[in-house]
Amino acid sequence: MARRRPGVLLPLEIDILDRAASSPSSDAAAGFHGFLMAKWLRADSGARRLTGHGTLYKALGRLETAGLLESWWEDAGVAAFDGRPRRRLYRVTPAGRAALAAALARAPSSAWRTAVDPT
Amino acid sequence: MSERDRGVGRRWCHRWVRCYTRRLPAEVAARRHAEVESDLWEHEQEARAAGVSPRAVTVEILGRMLTGVPADLAWRRSVRRATPAPPRVRGAWLAAPHPRLETCFVVLVAVDVSIAIAMLPGVAIGQATGLADGMAFDVGMILWAAATFACAVALGLGLLWRGRRPLVALGLLTLGAAAPAVTWFWLPPAYLLTIATVVLAVVTTPRRSPKATVA
Numbered sequence: 001m002a003r004r005r006p007g008v009l010l011p012l013e014i015d016i017l018d019r020a021a022s023s024p025s026s027d028a029a030a031g032f033h034g035f036l037m038a039k040w041l042r043a044d045s046g047a048r049r050l051t052g053h054g055t056l057y058k059a060l061g062r063l064e065t066a067g068l069l070e071s072w073w074e075d076a077g078v079a080a081f082d083g084r085p086r087r088r089l090y091r092v093t094p095a096g097r098a099a100l101a102a103a104l105a106r107a108p109s110s111a112w113r114t115a116v117d118p119t
Numbered sequence: 120m121s122e123r124d125r126g127v128g129r130r131w132c133h134r135w136v137r138c139y140t141r142r143l144p145a146e147v148a149a150r151r152h153a154e155v156e157s158d159l160w161e162h163e164q165e166a167r168a169a170g171v172s173p174r175a176v177t178v179e180i181l182g183r184m185l186t187g188v189p190a191d192l193a194w195r196r197s198v199r200r201a202t203p204a205p206p207r208v209r210g211a212w213l214a215a216p217h218p219r220l221e222t223c224f225v226v227l228v229a230v231d232v233s234i235a236i237a238m239l240p241g242v243a244i245g246q247a248t249g250l251a252d253g254m255a256f257d258v259g260m261i262l263w264a265a266a267t268f269a270c271a272v273a274l275g276l277g278l279l280w281r282g283r284r285p286l287v288a289l290g291l292l293t294l295g296a297a298a299p300a301v302t303w304f305w306l307p308p309a310y311l312l313t314i315a316t317v318v319l320a321v322v323t324t325p326r327r328s329p330k331a332t333v334a
Contacts, residue, residue: 054187
């Protein structure tokens, strides 16, 4: 497991911010949930497996604590109507976008950037 | 694979979440539970819609759980570090119930009182049958019964005063439990009960009087 240095984003955190920030504006406003992000990350990286629960939710928690993501519980009525458990939804904050831009600028040839960046 | 087997991965995940969120703040643990539950539900639904076999889904879920174990443990450590430990209040645990000690106390008092009550008719029987040795026997029996009652009272006071005067309470509990047992040579289980009561009283008594000071 990569050891964290203060102020430095881990590759997984950059992937999460990048993927969330690059989703269409309507999706970005609605937020994403943990499993959706796991699917996005798998699709982007071409991996066969989804990110582990612990790895994913720890990263989401860290980003939220750092103020780079914000989260909220979706409306209980919506979940009940769909007959499923409530989702915890996340959205990138302006600080998260700035941190992502700074991280991508610092690491121009990173593997995650080439994997995620559609251009 | 049956529907029951389909939930194996989910069950193991829940067990693991319960395990690593133990003794964490309730709201933190509840949030992690809810997030993982939602994730598992989405995972299963999507796999079902895609026609993935239940066995493969279970393997996937267990794989995700296992690969996340180091992160789960690191997360738990960080939450525990970030959560201030509740203030330790000296003597506060005295207010907590000690069910084993109380059970011993109740049984001992019951034995004391029954023996004392049983002794009083013995005086009358001794007199009636002439087996007893007159006044000395009567006085002896009555004193013994009174002493046994006194021991029951000492046990009761000891339990009542544990919060206010722990050392006096310890003395009363020890006296109340041990004194009658000296004469219970014919009742071996009473020795065990007495020893258990005294040991529990000693173990659950603080060295100083309780003061609600934050350590």
